[in-house]
Amino acid sequence: MLILGLLLLVVSGAAGVLLIAYNNGGAEQTVTMFGRDWTNATMMEAFVAGMVVAVVFLLGLWMIAGASRRARENRARYREVRNEAKVASRERDQLAEQLRREEDRRESVNETTVTQPVAEPVGTPVSSRTAGAPPTPRHAAPAGQQPVITNIKPGDSPTK
Numbered sequence: 276m277l278i279l280g281l282l283l284l285v286v287s288g289a290a291g292v293l294l295i296a297y298n299n300g301g302a303e304q305t306v307t308m309f310g311r312d313w314t315n316a317t318m319m320e321a322f323v324a325g326m327v328v329a330v331v332f333l334l335g336l337w338m339i340a341g342a343s344r345r346a347r348e349n350r351a352r353y354r355e356v357r358n359e360a361k362v363a364s365r366e367r368d369q370l371a372e373q374l375r376r377e378e379d380r381r382e383s384v385n386e387t388t389v390t391q392p393v394a395e396p397v398g399t400p401v402s403s404r405t406a407g408a409p410p411t412p413r414h415a416a417p418a419g420q421q422p423v424i425t426n427i428k429p430g431d432s433p434t435k
Contacts, residue, residue: 281339
């Protein structure tokens with residue numbers, strides 16, 4: 276619509292300028308443009324032709340104004356959508372951070388309640404314990420023996 280409005284504006288402006296430039300005056304005028312006689316027009320016909328050219332000019336202005344108004348509304352709408360997307364992204368990031376903190380808190384609570392020091396087996400000499408080394412699990416095979424392979428998982432009872 277913008278291009279059509281500009282085209283109407285240019286054509287009507289050119290027609291008005293050419294009609295004024297080639298005006299010879301008198302009761303009846305011969306409209307001559309580009310070396311050709313186009314028509315003979317009375318003063319009333321010239322006036323009506325001028326009004327038509329003015330209406331076409333105003334129609335072109337109206338189309339340009341409408342196109343610019345629509346473009347401004349579209350830009351405002353796109354700006355609003357971009358702002359909403361930014362807000363949604365921030366909210367998503369905040370919720371993800373809150374979820375991560377909640378999971379960390381749950382993990383730390385589980386670690387403090389689940390991890391209890393494993394007691395040394397009864398009869399383990401004090402000299403065999405090394406400082407800083409993790410305690411030997413109860414189900415580990417004694418040194419020098421192969422571990423017993425069973426389908427019983429740690430924590431399960433063999434009588435189940």
